[in-house]
Amino acid sequence: MKVKNKKASTSMTTRERMMKRKEDLAKRSGKGLIFPKTGTLRVRIKNPGDDQEIGIEVIQFYLNQEMGGIVSPATFDEPCPFMEMYEELKASKNSKDKALAGKLVPKRKYVIGGDVYKDEKGKEVDPEKLNRGILIPRGVYQDIIDLYLDEDEWGNMTDAIEGYDIKINRSGSTMTDTSYSVTPCSKKPLPKERNGNIDLEAIVRKEIKSYEDLEEILSKYMVTIGDDFDEEEDDEPKKKKNKDKKKIKIRR
Secondary structure, three states, X not given: OOOOOOOOXXXXXXXXXXXXXXXXXHHHOOOOOEOOOOEEEEXXXXXXXXXXXXXXXXXXEEEEOOOEEEEOHHHHOOOOHHHHHHHHHHHOOOHHHHHHHOOOOOEEEEEEEEEEEOOOOOOOEOHHHOOEEEEEOHHHHHHHHHHHHOOOXXXXXXXXXXXXXXXXXXXXXXXXXXXXEEEEEEEOOOOHHHOOOOOHHHHHHHXXXXXXXHHHXXXXXXXXXXXXXHHHHHHHHHHXXXXXXXXXXXXX
């Protein structure tokens, strides 16, 4: 199955490619999105700007444990080889293509931004996790929205004076046993040195790889899941053969 390249290729020397890669790695090193792990993550969400929603909805393709997931450029209505392949496979009348599409379904996640603490009691903020993006599932974002809209008890957690930290609690480690909850903390002013808005769009865009890089990743991933399906097909004649042998034995 061929990955379509809808973006014109640009001629670059090896040195230019290596320099570009160095710049990309430098931008990403230690500054990627934070994923809530099992336990409690305490964070102070920051304001992304006047009249801006406190989170951004992103489109993610989760590949596997080894390859992880990618944030799709389709988040900003830009060309994405993963989305193009998914739509092509989904529209196909071939049953195998449709099954492959099921392995490539885009997920809707959300990114909030703020400062993350080293401890769940909020005694010390992590200097390496200031103004960072946190990738959260829909349920967590819904809980955050509920708190934000609860003007009687909680309200705007991003307010520098009347705002508050939240705790994102995660239990479980697999797709079947993982659950989340959100707990608000006591209201407290944000220190002046940590005050200010956060550019959420810029944070998310740094996570989006180039079309060319995504094509390369997609090609590797399609080979992986293609091999899985080929193995399933190879196993089927063997099962049938064994079944036939069993029938012959019974007849004797």
